[in-house]
Each structure stands twice: as C-alpha cells, then as structure tokens.
Amino acid sequence: MAGELLIDEPLDGVRRLTISNPAKRNALDHPILDGIAEAVRAASVDGTRCLILTGADGMFSSGYDIGDIPEDVFAAEAEKLVAHPFTSAIDALDATDVPTVAALPGHTIGGGLELALACDLRIARDGIKVGMPPAKLGLVYSHTGLRRFLHAIGEPRTRQLFLLGRNIESRTAREWGLLHEVAGAEDLEGMALDWAAELAANAPLSVRGNKRVLRALLSAEAELEPEVEAELIALRKECFASDDLQEGVKAFGQKRPARWQGR
Numbered sequence: 001m002a003g004e005l006l007i008d009e010p011l012d013g014v015r016r017l018t019i020s021n022p023a024k025r026n027a028l029d030h031p032i033l034d035g036i037a038e039a040v041r042a043a044s045v046d047g048t049r050c051l052i053l054t055g056a057d058g059m060f061s062s063g064y065d066i067g068d069i070p071e072d073v074f075a076a077e078a079e080k081l082v083a084h085p086f087t088s089a090i091d092a093l094d095a096t097d098v099p100t101v102a103a104l105p106g107h108t109i110g111g112g113l114e115l116a117l118a119c120d121l122r123i124a125r126d127g128i129k130v131g132m133p134p135a136k137l138g139l140v141y142s143h144t145g146l147r148r149f150l151h152a153i154g155e156p157r158t159r160q161l162f163l164l165g166r167n168i169e170s171r172t173a174r175e176w177g178l179l180h181e182v183a184g185a186e187d188l189e190g191m192a193l194d195w196a197a198e199l200a201a202n203a204p205l206s207v208r209g210n211k212r213v214l215r216a217l218l219s220a221e222a223e224l225e226p227e228v229e230a231e232l233i234a235l236r237k238e239c240f241a242s243d244d245l246q247e248g249v250k251a252f253g254q255k256r257p258a259r260w261q262g263r
Contacts, residue, residue: 001023002021002029002030002031003019003020003021003024003026003027003028003029003031003032003065004020004021004031004032004035005017005018005019005020005031005032005035005036005039006018006020006056007035007039010052010193010196011193011196011197011200012200013047013048013049013050013200014048014049014050014051014052014193014196014197014200015039015043015048015050015051015052016051016052016053016054017035017036017039017040017051017052017053017054018054018055018056019032019036019053019054019055019056019060019061020032020055020056020057021065022056022057022059024062024065024067025059025061025062025107026055026056026057026059026060026061026062026112027061027062027063027064027065027067028061028063028064028065028081028086028089028111028112028115029065029081030081030085033081033085033086033088033089034085034088034089036053036089036092036093036115037085037088037089037091037092039051040089040092040093040096040098040100041092041096043096043098044095044096044097044098048098049098049099049199049200049201049204050098050099050100050101050196050197050199050200051096051098051099051100051101051119052100052101052102052103052192052193052196053093053100053101053102053103053115053116053119054102054103054104054105054192055104055105055106055108055112057106058105058106059105059106059107060102060104060105060106060107060108060112060116060128061108061109061111061112061115062107062109062110062112063109063110063111063112063113063133064078064081064082064086064110064111065081066078066081066082066249067249067252067253071246074240074245074246075240075241078240078245079237079240082111082142082240086111089115090114090115090118090144090145093115093118093119094118094215095215097207097208097211097212099120099121099199099200099202099207099211100118100119100120100121101119101120101121101122101123101192101195101196101199102115102116102117102119102121102122102123103123103124103188103189103191103192104116104122104123104124104125104128104130104170104179104188105125105128105185105188106125106128107128107129107130107167108124108128108129108130109129109130109131109132109133109167110131110132110133110134113130113131113132113178114145114148114149116130117148117149117152117178118148120211121180121195121199122178122179122180122181123179123180123181123182123183123188123191123192123195124170124173124174124179124181124182124183124188125170125182125183125184125185125188126170126171126182126183126184126185127169127170127185128169128170129167129168129169129170130167130168130170130173130178130179131161131165131166131167131168132149132161132162132165133165133252134162134165135162135163135164135165136165136248136251136252136258137245137248137249137252138239138242138244138245138247138248138249138258138260139239139245139248140235140236140238140239141162141236142236143224143229143232143233143236146158146162149161149162151218151221152177152178153176153177153178154177157176157177170182242263243261243263244258244260244261244262244263247259247260247261248260
C-alpha cells in the first residue's frame with residue numbers, strides 16, 4: 001500500500017505537509033516524494049508564506065522505501081526511486097523562496113534526515129533518534145547529499161555520522177548542528193507553528209532575498225570538475241547493482257549482521 005502526503009493549512013499563509021506511510025514507518029515512496037515536490041513548487045507561486053514538513057504517527061521518516069523491492073528488479077527500482085522522485089523533492093526544497101520548517105516527531109533516518117536537512121529550520125521531539133545508515137546497508141551516498149551534511153555539521157561529524165552509521169539522540173544532533181531546537185513531546189507542534197507564524201509575518205522580500213544569497217553562496221562552493229563528478233555518480237550507480245546492497249537492506253530489515261561479500 002502506497003504512502004500519502006497529507007496537506008493542511010493550520011495558520012493563515014502556513015501550509016503543512018505531513019508524511020504518512022504508517023505500515024513502513026513513513027518510508028519515502030514515489031507518491032510521497034512526488035507530492036512533496038509538487039506541493040513545494042506550488043507554494044512558491046501561490047502566496048504561501050511558510051511550509052512545515054512533518055510526519056504522522058509519531059515518526060518523521062525511516063528513509064527510502066527500498067526494503068520490499070523484489071530481487072530481480074532491485075537495482076533498477078531502488079536507483080529509480082532515489083535518483084528521480086527523491087532528487088526532485090530535495091531540489092524543490094532547495095529552490096523554493098518560501099521558508100521551510102521541518103518538525104520531527106519521531107525517528108528520522110537516511111533519506112528522511114537529508115529531507116529534513118534540506119529545510120531551513122529543524123525542530124525535533126526530545127528523545128528521538130536521527131541517523132545515516134548507508135554503511136550498514138552497503139550504499140554509497142550521493143555527493144550532493146554528503147555536501148549538504150558537510151555544510152551543516154562539518155567534516156569530522158559527517159565522517160562520524162556516515163562511516164560509523166550510528167543513530168544519535170536529538171540533543172546530540174542539536175549540539176552537532178543537525179537540529180536547531182529540541183522540544184518536549186507535547187510542545188513540538190506548538191513550537192513549529194510559532195516559528196512558522198513568525199516566518200510568515202516577516203518581510204517577504206527580505207526572506208526571499210536572504211534565501212537567494214545563501215543559495216548562491218553555497219552553490220559557489222559546490223563546483224566539481226566534470227570528470228570528478230561523473231566518477232562520483234558512477235560510483236553510486238554501481239552500488240545499486242551490488243550484491244552487498246541487497247544483502248545490507250535484507251539484514252537491516254531483519255535486524256541481523258550483514259554478510260558482506262565486497263561485490
């Protein structure tokens with residue numbers, strides 16, 4: 001059963017996008033990711049003053065929905081999900097002039113964490129965990145995604161997050177710079193709405209202008225030589241066809257040690 005993106009307007013000028021895929025811990029599938037991309041692009045032109053991205057049922061997102069893909073089509077379908085709808089959702093969040101707040105009511109893992117990191121501001125419920133499990137799955141993460149973490153938390157913490165693959169508590173994530181604030185369970189929604197109301201009330205020319213400046217500055221630091229970028233893209237593409245990625249996904253879902261083969 002596919003997930004869905006729930007959309008409401010809790011305040012004037014504020015649109016809330018809620019990831020809902022309860023059977024899979026809010027895993028990101030095509031309908032959810034396509035919905036995020038479409039809703040964010042629409043908000044850029046319809047007068048929305050702030051976007052909140054959150055999750056239903058006490059979870060933000062467990063990441064890409066690749067756990068149930070059949071083996072015979074795994075490589076193609078896993079890469080298709082990550083390379084297209086996920087990239088479209090991230091690109092829409094990067095490009096929008098509308099200020100964005102990620103409100104994390106529960107664990108936020110893998111692609112879910114990058115999705116939150118693509119928002120301008122991030123608030124999480126106290127006690128949740130965030131993490132990046134590529135090392136546990138056999139996945140080579142995208143260079144654009146890794147760059148996002150480098151900008152947010154620096155090289156030492158990015159190495160720790162991606163190479164160890166451990167989840168960290170919300171308070172540690174705040175200390176690292178992954179989160180801006182941690183709220184009590186009963187305070188998360190109220191804090192997110194307070195921030196959204198304040199963002200919506202700010203001068204739109206200033207908000208849009210400052211976001212544009214930040215985007216330009218970050219992009220200026222992101223240039224790679226074409227041949228190097230092609231190499232990094234090929235490295236990631238190859239991992240989707242590896243035996244290790246299929247084994248890693250199975251082992252992760254079954255909560256057992258993976259039997260790596262190095263191929």
